[in-house]
Amino acid sequence: MNAMDVALICKALGDANRLEIVQMLSNGEKCGCKLLERFEITQPTLSHHMKILVGCGLVNDRKEGKWHH
Numbered sequence: 001m002n003a004m005d006v007a008l009i010c011k012a013l014g015d016a017n018r019l020e021i022v023q024m025l026s027n028g029e030k031c032g033c034k035l036l037e038r039f040e041i042t043q044p045t046l047s048h049h050m051k052i053l054v055g056c057g058l059v060n061d062r063k064e065g066k067w068h069h
Helices: 005-012 016-025 032-038 043-055
Strands: none
Touching: 005 016, 005 043, 016 032, 016 043, 032 043
16 A cells, blocks of 8 residues: 555545444445435435545445445
8 A cells, every 4th residue: 555545545534424434334234325314415425425435445335236335
């Protein structure tokens, strides 16, 4: 892991919602719809947060039907 990777991870975890998403996912896989029940954010906002978390390698996602896990 290089300095750029570490910087991206730190930036991703600098947002309270993303930090809480990572904490929730550390307990096991969750569907995006379950995450939305916990947060007062819209689906596009959740998608934005997930894109950042996946992009820096903190979480993995998979698609099952129309749902992302």
